[in-house]
Amino acid sequence: MIGIKGTGMAALAELLVHEGAEVSGSDVADQFYTDAILKKNSIPVFQGFDANQVPYDAELIIYSSAYDPQTHPELQRVLTLELPMMEYSAALAAYSRSIPFAAVAGVHGKTTTTAMIGTMIRRLELPAKVLVGSGVSNFQGSPTYSGGNDFFVAETCEYRRHFLNFNPQVCLITSIEADHLDYFENEADVRFAFTQLMEKLPPGGTVVYCADDPGAKQTVESYASGNPGLNYIPYGFSSGETELEPLRSYRISNHRVESGSQSFTLERVPGAVQPRNPDSVGRPVSGEPARRDIRLQYPGVHSVLNAAGALALLESIVSLGGESAGSIGFDDLSDALGQFTGTTRRSEVVGQAKGITIIDDYAHHPRAIAGTLQGFRDFYPGRRIVVDFMSHTYSRTFALKDEFAQCFQAADVLVLNDIYASAREENRWGIRGEDLAEAVSRNHSHVHYIPDFSGAAEFAQKHLQSGDIFVTMGAGDNWRVGRMVLNALEARSS
Known part of the structure; x- marks a missing residue:
């Protein structure tokens, strides 16, 4: 390999x-x-x-x-x-064709959502396989779980339309917006790729989608208007406000954030339509409404949405009441979901020393950055948030510079490293880390451009105070800065 x-x-x-x-x-x-x-x-x-x-x-x-x-x-x-x-994606797709397959897709949220599905599968000992694009805490740091061959759930990627290698029976779409603009022409091209993914579903297949994400909602509901032969399942705070007749919906309400946890109510609401070809994947889910309070030890409204999507997808593919799943139902899934403890590089608490908490997060798109930082702000009230961010790829930095300039409002102090130079592109746009720092500085009063990791770690050690949250953020390798800072703080404590 x-x-x-x-x-x-x-x-x-x-x-x-x-x-x-x-x-x-x-x-x-x-x-x-x-x-x-x-x-x-x-x-x-x-x-x-x-x-x-x-x-x-x-x-x-x-x-x-x-x-x-x-x-x-x-x-x-x-x-x-x-x-x-x-x-890689062709090889994974070939592997997936041996058993019923569910694809988790989306510009943001697919890793955490897949990990949440895997956590429920493992906790309930379902005979299934899961592949996540990150280490999963509930898998003891492994990215996969192998419990049997009833079905396979995997994270799939939209970049270069890689997810079109797959032939899923069920797909979950967490979010759609402009990204990977070194390949896609614009947001409309990204949306078309997800439309092509839905076209891969067989008659009677199922689309689970986030009704709170404008791109996902508009793309799915536009496709559904001309393709009534699939089952459509929206989830979110606004899942009842759809332009289609869903098979059922999963509605979030009563969201509450406390220091170190958040809770919400998830309700399964049956739709008026009957399942299309229900034998294509497991058995049809109960038509009865269900409701459960769920608590997550994980930050961010986006995590609540991911949790709802994870449960909605898994309930769509397990053979409820069947030989493999026994009498597992909505309450069992909800309880298992509450046991989720995170993944590598997604709101990962790396360590704590001298009253400072070090967190690493993979967020690298402006909307994901803003949502993640606001989640930290809510989850850790009253604590100063210091962020070290490394923008990933020249193409993304150039295309979304204006959005990057406005997405760090929830950070008290921001350190920007040089742009991560991906092996897949050259800097055809002439964009520099200094250009991004200049743009962000117009909207944020505490921005520091420190291109190298050693300088960033030295700055952090000098300015961090007890009670601070220090976040390394991005899809590059600036997670090393967090480890450097943690090691230095621990050395001081010993």
Whole structure:
């Protein structure tokens, strides 16, 4: 597996090991959190790329989409040897075709939502498989869970329309808006990709979608108007305000935030329509209404929405009352959902020292950043929030610079690092970290541009006070800053 340290690649490697495959791989020598996952599964990894590392007798080569087979030395060797090869998403899609499959998709929220589904599956010991694009606390840090072959739930990605490799029976759409504009032309192109995903569903398939997300709501309901042969299930605070006749809806109310937790009421509301082709995935869910209070030890309104979507999807695919699931119902799912404790790099509490809490979060899109920071503000009232942010990719920074300029309002102090240079692009836009810092400074009075990690960590150590929340944020590798700061604070305490 070439590029095996990527989040999805490491997860697929673990899943294949559980299936009995002999897996090895290669990647850059830099350390990532996935190194621990690979080591845990005794997967040998070459540090660095070299054509001579490619085993001539490999039965399949799986490679990360970050690498071009025409220019990468190991992939060129694979082509010379005429070994069978597949890009990551195509390989995962091929794996998924062996059992009923549910795809979790969305510009934001898909990792946490999939992890919540996996937590319920594991807590209830359902005979299913789950793949998440991050380590899951409830899986002891692993990104996968293998409990059986009744169905498979996996996080799928819209970038380069990778999720169109899959043939799901059920899909969940958390959010749709403009992103990955190095590939997509505009937001309309992103929406069309999700429309294409729904077109992959079989007759009687199911679409679960967030009614509070404008992009998801408009895209799904526009598609539904001309495609009545699917089951449509909205969730959210406004799930009752739809322009279609849903199979059922999941409504959130009574949202309350306390220090260190939040709670809400989730209600299942039956629709007026009958299930289309209910035998396509499990058995039809009870037509009776249901209601339950749920408490999460996890911040943010977006997490509440993800939780509602997770339960809605899982209730749509388990064989309720069947041999595999026994008498599991809405209350059991709700109770299991409340046990969710998080994932790597999503509101992850890295550690605490000298009264300072270090958190790492993957948010890298302006709307996700604003929502996540507001969630921290609500979850940790009265505490100062200091953020170190590294923008991810030149294309995103350039296209969304105006939105980035306004999304950090919930931060008291903001440190901006240099832009993360993704392997998949060159800086055709001429955008610099200084340009982003200048734009953000017009809307925020405490912005500091410190391009390098050592300088950012030194600044944080000098300015952090007891009671502060220090957040490293972004899809790059500035999570290292948080570890550097934590190590320094712990050294002072010893």
